[in-house]
Each structure stands twice: as C-alpha cells, then as structure tokens.
Amino acid sequence: MSKLVIENISAGYGSVQVLHNVSLDVNSGETVVLLGTNGNGKSTLLKSIMGLLHPSNGAIRLEVDGQETDLIGKSTEEIVEIGIAMVPEGRRLFSLLTVEENLTLGAYRDAARKKINDNLDFCFTTFPRLKERRKQQAGSLSGGEQQMVAVARSLMSDPTILLVDEPSVGLAPILVSQMIAKIKELKELKNLTVLMAEQNFNQAIKIADRGYVIVHGQIEFEGKTAAELANNEMIKQLYLGA
Numbered sequence: 001m002s003k004l005v006i007e008n009i010s011a012g013y014g015s016v017q018v019l020h021n022v023s024l025d026v027n028s029g030e031t032v033v034l035l036g037t038n039g040n041g042k043s044t045l046l047k048s049i050m051g052l053l054h055p056s057n058g059a060i061r062l063e064v065d066g067q068e069t070d071l072i073g074k075s076t077e078e079i080v081e082i083g084i085a086m087v088p089e090g091r092r093l094f095s096l097l098t099v100e101e102n103l104t105l106g107a108y109r110d111a112a113r114k115k116i117n118d119n120l121d122f123c124f125t126t127f128p129r130l131k132e133r134r135k136q137q138a139g140s141l142s143g144g145e146q147q148m149v150a151v152a153r154s155l156m157s158d159p160t161i162l163l164v165d166e167p168s169v170g171l172a173p174i175l176v177s178q179m180i181a182k183i184k185e186l187k188e189l190k191n192l193t194v195l196m197a198e199q200n201f202n203q204a205i206k207i208a209d210r211g212y213v214i215v216h217g218q219i220e221f222e223g224k225t226a227a228e229l230a231n232n233e234m235i236k237q238l239y240l241g242a
Helices: 042-049 076-081 099-105 116-126 128-132 143-155 173-190 226-230 233-239
Strands: 002-013 016-026 031-035 057-064 067-070 084-087 161-165 193-198 210-215 218-223
Touching: 002 042, 002 193, 016 031, 016 042, 016 057, 016 193, 016 218, 031 173, 042 084, 042 161, 042 193, 076 084, 084 143, 099 116, 099 143, 116 128, 116 143, 116 173, 128 143, 143 161, 143 173, 161 173, 173 193, 210 226, 218 226, 218 233
Parallel strands: 031 193, 031 210, 084 161, 161 193
Antiparallel strands: 002 016, 002 057, 057 067, 210 218
C-alpha cells in the first residue's frame, strides 16, 4: 500500500514562483487527475515530485505500508529506485536509439533490471505496434507510437506510482482517447497508483477516481469524485465552454 502526500509545496524557476502552497494526495490504487491549462504549474509539480526541481518550501512524502519517506532532497535516481516513474510531457525519447533500446534504458531501478525480459514481453504484448517496430529508431515513429514508447519505458522500471504528464499533447483526438484508455488498462493490470496531469478534461474524467484543478499555481478546487469534477461550475467554464 502506497500513498503520495504533497503539502504546501512552493516551487519555481529562478525568481519566478510557479507553485504557491500546493497540497494534494494520491491514495494507493487511485487515479487522480490534476487539471489545468498550459502554464498553471502541472508540470512543475510533477518535476518537484521527481526531484527534477527543488521546492522552496513544503513537504513531499511517500507512505508505504505505514513507513514514510521524505522525497525532498532526494535525487531523481533515488526517487525512481523507490518506485516512482514519470511519463514526461513531450515524450523525451532517445530518437536515434531503437524502440527496444529506449525501453531497456527504462529499467534503471535495481529491482527492474532483474525483470527486463519479463517487462519487455509485457510492454510488447500491451503495445503490439512496438513489437513490430522494436528495431526501428524511436525518432522515426509517429507521435502516437512515440507516446507508446514513453509509457512503456516508464513501466520498465516496474513502478508502484506512475506520474503521467500531458499524455494528450500532440496527438489526434482518436489517439488521445486510445492512450487514455491504455493508461487505465495498465493501471489495472499492474496495480498502479496514478497521478495524471492533463488539460483535456473530457478524456481525463474517463479514468479519474477524483481530481484537482490548478489555476495560477494554486489548487482552486478538489473534486472528491469524478462526478464532483464533472459538475463543478468552474470546470464547466474553463473546460466545457459552459
């Protein structure tokens, strides 16, 4: 059982503060969505969780079976090692390496190295297109295929918590729908806990247990259920054109 707890996180870039006392939590087995338009701090929060950005104040804790681990100050490598992985916005693949080489690089975590073959088989079964393209350079794939590689690479670390940053970016609507559905499928198959940052409300709500809305670096609304998110007036104005 694992739980991610973020308390009063403030963070930014140089003199520009992006997050202002952000608090949220993700319970074991949940899919929680962080909704917000571009520039409101979604990626900054995920980078803070992964140790790619150092918050100026606040706490980020991972609670596993009653034991707490403070993530503040830990390196990204250490955070991956304890079971958190991220699918970054824009995919960030090694374009000149093959699909299989990109996936293998995802098995950084010690526990995952022992399961490389099993995890590769799982990824190729889940994404048959990648099996067909396993020897092809990642940079030559379509946008949808590259997103498959990015998701599969994160799974190669055998995580318990998966952070997904804007999986809809750069994809056609039909591919967005397919990718969101695949994230739900993977969550159930691998018993993952998922925090997904997304601006496509209509797609995100399909798999959300609950969620938060972030506006100008602050949490403006917490929906304790997907229905609460769907019925919130601010969300209707921002995302549904009401």
